[in-house]
Amino acid sequence: MVTALVHEIPLRGGDVTDGVVRIGDTVRRPACPSTPNVHALLGHLHRAGFDGAPRVLGFDSRGREVVTYVEGVAGLTDDAASDEALKGLAVLLREFHDATASFPLTFDGWEGGSNDDGPPEVIGHCDLTPDNVILRGATPVAFVDFDLARPTTRLFDVVTTLRHWAPIADPVDRPAVLRDIDPGPRIRLFCDAYGLLPRERRRLIELSRLRFHRSYAVMRERAARGGAWATMWSSGAGQRIRRAAAWLDVHEDELRAHLV
Structure with a gap:
């Protein structure tokens, strides 16, 4: 058991998990149903030599999970928006996927969410927004907040990441x-x-396109339960997904020309 300390610094930026704080060189997060799987995954990543994730230290006296604090900056700064950072992010994601490919790819115990139809190939982070990537300058060094991680295909996690980092979105959003x-x-x-x-x-x-359709349905269902998902939905998350899908329909040909 890790003893809780006194001085807590709130860490803000994510949309789903409230109550995340920094205490010294550690981060404390409320546990959730996927926490045992996340801890097993983080331990696997450490043993596999992947340094781009926090290390698990256990739980504190309030039952919060305790992980190491990763020095750096999260959020979409000028450095984070650079081509250099985007390239580094792709390399780090590939290393993460390669490390998770040897982790058990069963669906039990994960949070779940929208997904690809193909058999799982890796554990995807599935929520690599700029708030969940730690950078030092223009170099991505770690991923944080694995609550939405789950078995998936490499391409699904790439698509989810590009949704935020390309970004695949209407310019207004x-x-x-x-x-x-x-x-x-x-x-x-x-x-x-x-x-x-x-x-x-x-x-x-x-x-x-499939991800937009399915993530809209998943978010709408979760929003009906209340909590942080309801707050995201009421702030226009569903409309942003719909606008992104419409933008993709209009610009599909020009995007495809860059891919094939």
Whole structure:
């Protein structure tokens, strides 16, 4: 049992998990049903030599999970929006997937959510928003907040990541630093750095559309339960998904030209 300390610094930025705090060199997070699987995964990553994730230290006296604090900056800064950071993110995601491919790919105990139809190949993070990637300068060094991790395909996790980082979104919903960029070259850069196969690239647009449809349904169902999901939904998350899907329909051909 890890003894709780006194001075707590709230860590904000994520949409789903409330009550995350920093205490010294540790982060305390409320436990959830997927916590045992997440801890097993983080232990596996450490043993596999993957350094881009926190290490598990146990639980404190309040029952919160305790993991190591990773130094760096999260969020979409100018450095994070650079091509250098995007390329580094793709490389780190590939290393993460390669490390998780040897982890048991069963669906029991994970949070669940929208997914691909193919058999699972890896454990995907499935929530690599800019708030969940730690950077030092323009170099991504770690992923955090694995509550939505689950067995999936490599391509599904790539699509989920590009949703936020290309971004595959209507310009009205993009962060200011990425509002006027062309997502096509960024998608190509990410796929090249990750090493995505030609057959996977040909399916990327199709899977993006499927993900929008399914994530809309999943978020609507979770929002009906209340809590953080309801707050996200009431803030327009569903409308943003619908606008992104419509934008993808209009720009599919130009995006595909960068992929094949």
